[in-house]
Amino acid sequence: MNEIEEPKCRTILEYLLFKIDRTLAIVGLIAIGIFSILTSNIPDTSVKIIGSVVTGLSMYLGVRLGSK
Numbered sequence: 001m002n003e004i005e006e007p008k009c010r011t012i013l014e015y016l017l018f019k020i021d022r023t024l025a026i027v028g029l030i031a032i033g034i035f036s037i038l039t040s041n042i043p044d045t046s047v048k049i050i051g052s053v054v055t056g057l058s059m060y061l062g063v064r065l066g067s068k
Contacts, residue, residue, distance in 0.1 A: 025060075029053050036050060
């Protein structure tokens with residue numbers, strides 16, 4: 001009836017790559033926001049990009065916190 005699933009054993013390298021992947025995604029979003037502030041001559045464009053970055057981060061955190 002109910003089959004017991006064995007837990008997946010992950011290697012240390014797989015675990016580190018998983019953690020680094022998420023961290024790089026967050027750092028990348030923050031870097032895009034900072035880069036848009038520093039390089040944009042048009043304030044409206046940088047505000048739109050920063051809004052997108054904040055929305056992306058909040059959606060990511062909402063999904064991560066909601067799944068627990």
